Amino acid sequence: MTTKNLYRLKTSIQTYDWGKQGSTALVAKLAPGSVGSDFQVDEKTTYAETWMGTHPNGPASIFNTSQALKDLIEANPSHFLGSAYQKWHKTTEVPFLFKILCAGKALPLQAHPDKKLGEELYRQDQGKGEFVDANHKPEIAVTIGDPLEEDWGEEGVAFLGFVGFRPLEEIKFFLSHVPELQRAVGDQGVIRQFMDSPNKETLKRLYTQLLERGKKDTKGVAADVNALVQRIQEGKAQLGQEGKLVLKANEQYPGDVGVFGTTFFMNLAKLKRGEAIYCGADEVHAWLEGEIIECMAVSDNVLNSAFVPPEERDITTFTNMLTYTSRPVTEWVLPRKPYERAKNGKTQKFDPPLEEFSVLWTELGKEVVEEGDVLGASPGPTIGIVTKAGTRSGDLATGEGKVRFESGGESLEVPVGGVVFAAPGNDIAVSVVGAEGLAEVWWSTCDTEA
16 A cells, blocks of 8 residues: 555544534534545534544544545554654644634633653553543644634734733732632632732642632622622622623623632733643643644643533642643743744744644745645644635635645645645755635644654
8 A cells, every 4th residue: 555645634622511502603613625525514512612633522534435534644653753753752643732722711720740740640540431541741832823802902812811920919919809719719818928928839828728619618709709899780789890800700600709710810811813821741731712733742631710600620639730830921021033944934833842833833825826835844743724815805714725735746625624744855945826815724743863
């Protein structure tokens, strides 16, 4: 059998309840290209994620066949994974999990384990299905959606996400000025320790106390949340943006401890299109609204502490795993830069402090004569998805345009939503089909040497 360098993939779609409704979701809009032309949108379904990779919870396959991508890789892992096969103990997984994510409401208040904890959780799971891999899960989020309808004080905000702990002085301020928050914590000794000496240890005690009470005394915490909601609605609590966040989160998860655990403890990232944040393992986060590219080390491990039913919360493990790093939201931002392997300068790179992946963004058609771009050979595997393809006068997201990929003497033309897998070791040329075309391609690549 001939081993090729370039394959079109069929992706997996996840329909979690926090996704966006029906055809409003980018996941659904891209699905005819990513899943197949027979895809039919169900307007009652919430479309949350498109998965591109080999993870068993949502594996990709070769388009128009029944062959799983992982089975293809296992037949010749050196060819399909390159440096990644050598570096990660001859694993046959693509080292990253690449996603389109559509958040219609807040995701659970969560964190992902580091490698040591991931291995321990996997060992304890013993096939129950909650922790199906032993890996860590650091991740990045890059905004790709349209601006949100709601006004968040800045023009062009397209994504909202809670990430990491606020500066400690800000948390102290809210504890001092929001009596309902103090009541929800319910332990004046713990509060006093933090107020007198704000540091990682006292923050851990404070946050643990709040989340534990949120699980054990849901009615009591709900009463505290509702009391604050009423004050905000009556104009008796001047909390600005935080008041708006309390109302938004409470509308989605009424009376949940996460309303307090996010709004008053965490940074709110407000990102415009093309802006990104990096969230390492063991860092608390909860995406709130918007459409993003999300990429992570290949894992689906997560621990939740709010915005899920109490029985699904492991507060002890969750609060013990967090780093309790406290810093301004600006320090969570991941800047983009020109991609050093892009030969025509049309591709930018988001480069987290990881070996497993970088995310790339190629924009085509800005010039009168479009020459496309060429990505220099990567030592590891690459996956790309076409998120826009059309003409200057048409609707890019639903256009009839196509994008051509060429690598190792092979070529593929794919429509909007089309996903390609490229084996390492060859340049990848990407171009718009048609002189008047416009297109956008997002990629994840493992460009780490063995």
